[in-house]
Amino acid sequence: xxxxxxxxxxxxxxxxxxxxxxxxxxxxxxxxxxxxxxxxxxxxxxxxxxxxxxxxxxxxxxxxxxxxxxxxxxxxxxxxxxxxxxxxxxxxxxxxxxxxxxxxxxxxxxxxxxxxxxxxxxxxxxxxxxxxxxxxxxxxxxxxxxxxxxxxxxxxxxxxxxxxxxxxxxxxxxxxxxxxxxxxxxxxxxxxxxxxxxxxxxxxxxxxxxxxxxxxxxxxxxxxxxxxxxxxxxxxxxxxxxxxxxxxxxxxxxxxxxxxxxxxxxxxxxxxxxxxxxxxxxxxxxxxxxxxxxxxxxxxxxxxxxxxxxxxxxxxxxxxxxxxxxxxxxxxxxxxxxxxxxxxxxxxxxxxxxxxxxx
Amino acid sequence: xxxxxxxxxxxxxxxxxxxxxxxxxxxxxxxxxxxxxxxxxxxxxxxxxxxxxxxxxxxxxxxxxxxxxxxxxxxxxxxxxxxxxxxxxxxxxxxxxxxxxxxxxxxxxxxxxxxxxxxxxxxxxxxxxxxxxxxxxxxxxxxxxxx
Numbered sequence: 001x002x003x004x005x006x007x008x009x010x011x012x013x014x015x016x017x018x019x020x021x022x023x024x025x026x027x028x029x030x031x032x033x034x035x036x037x038x039x040x041x042x043x044x045x046x047x048x049x050x051x052x053x054x055x056x057x058x059x060x061x062x063x064x065x066x067x068x069x070x071x072x073x074x075x076x077x078x079x080x081x082x083x084x085x086x087x088x089x090x091x092x093x094x095x096x097x098x099x100x101x102x103x104x105x106x107x108x109x110x111x112x113x114x115x116x117x118x119x120x121x122x123x124x125x126x127x128x129x130x131x132x133x134x135x136x137x138x139x140x141x142x143x144x145x146x147x148x149x150x151x152x153x154x155x156x157x158x159x160x161x162x163x164x165x166x167x168x169x170x171x172x173x174x175x176x177x178x179x180x181x182x183x184x185x186x187x188x189x190x191x192x193x194x195x196x197x198x199x200x201x202x203x204x205x206x207x208x209x210x211x212x213x214x215x216x217x218x219x220x221x222x223x224x225x226x227x228x229x230x231x232x233x234x235x236x237x238x239x240x241x242x243x244x245x246x247x248x249x250x251x252x253x254x255x256x257x258x259x260x261x262x263x264x265x266x267x268x269x270x271x272x273x274x275x276x277x278x279x280x281x282x283x284x285x286x287x288x289x290x291x292x293x294x295x296x297x298x299x300x301x302x303x304x305x306x307x308x309x310x311x312x313x314x315x316x317x318x319x320x321x322x323x324x325x326x327x328x329x330x331x332x333x334x335x336x337x338x339x340x341x342x343x344x345x346x347x348x349x350x351x352x353x354x355x356x357x358x359x
Numbered sequence: 360x361x362x363x364x365x366x367x368x369x370x371x372x373x374x375x376x377x378x379x380x381x382x383x384x385x386x387x388x389x390x391x392x393x394x395x396x397x398x399x400x401x402x403x404x405x406x407x408x409x410x411x412x413x414x415x416x417x418x419x420x421x422x423x424x425x426x427x428x429x430x431x432x433x434x435x436x437x438x439x440x441x442x443x444x445x446x447x448x449x450x451x452x453x454x455x456x457x458x459x460x461x462x463x464x465x466x467x468x469x470x471x472x473x474x475x476x477x478x479x480x481x482x483x484x485x486x487x488x489x490x491x492x493x494x495x496x497x498x499x500x501x502x503x504x505x506x
Contacts, residue, residue, distance in 0.1 A: 201383045201387070202387070203383065203386045203387065204386060204387070204389065204390050207385070207386045207389045208389050208392065208394075208469070208476065209394065209470075209472075209473060210473060212386060214438055214441070215382070215385075215386070216382065217436065217437035217438050218435060218438045218441075219377075219380075219382065219477070219480070220436055221382050222436075222437075223436055
């Protein structure tokens, strides 16, 4: 597809793993769609992640529907492999992706939706919002109190150790990303990892000789509803061994920044050379029709089925299961959404006057 | 505590967490297992055998075992292709009849313990065992392993 259609049965907003999975299932169902992505190429979000980023799902559990992730199933892909895979996926299934087409607003328009994009408007009968689990970098409010002389960056801007000046690096946030980066920097820098009050259960990458996700898949854990309040486990964490070896120091929650110092909850003051915010993302949903949002500005949906008819979501964190935002598991949600779209599409495209006539 | 006893205890802790469907506990406790230990897999095998014999108190024919394995594999949402049906049938036959079925003793102990863990969970669910019954099963497996 080379140009934005004026009308289309289904518009998928986002051509990352979630959007591509939706596109695949819609294609299989014969439902015409367009995938609109803000990036300049498929996989751009992954391409921007740090150089050594490795998935915590092995290749066996990192594939989208219809195309296994290439290579040894026990291998843990790096980000460049993910980029290549996503591009191959879009090409192989000839998915109608339009890059550089950021959707600026989405509004209900009669029985359908009007999308305003950077290349004009498009009307769709149904829409899938698959813009991903990551949005804009989220940084604590107290970060404003930090002296501009202290170098800071968010994990979304981190590329590798060479980017970080020598000295003490404080990583604020001990989720999977913070811990992976802390482990990498421990080889070249003095690392302090600030851990939140919430204890994330550490899980080994390998359990009784199999990848953790193998067990979760076999046991059906990946398809179970998930408690939104339960902390995310940290998988294959090297921080404990590095801390025991004296190569990483862990402290409690950072609560404030005063000039060149960060304040830990227990009163300790740390003077970092660099601060890396591993504090997650926030998504700005203001481009959606206000009727699609709740009082907190979050999408109104039930397991991905939007509150407004003909609207759907994919790839949201824990949207339906633990796998909803994971590359190897989003396909299940995508199949479900595509099935709902297909049913609605066939209902609206069946002409009452043609009932009983051969198709 | 002897090596055999501690290995037994570690394995049954892992199995106990699995039976309770405490996935985090199952994964975390698994780090205490020693896949190179001489007694690796014995305790889980004992528990598996007990569960199989209770589930099939009259025994089972080869056809019934094959049907059971088919049903088990068909119930999996994913990774069924990672299990060898013939191997599973041999494990079930061994568990039902005690002793070692031909071929089982030569197979990778890791593969065997993986299969037995998953099958034991299924058997225990089919038996309708609650926490008390699960504890009793594990206790009897521990006794059987130490004998």
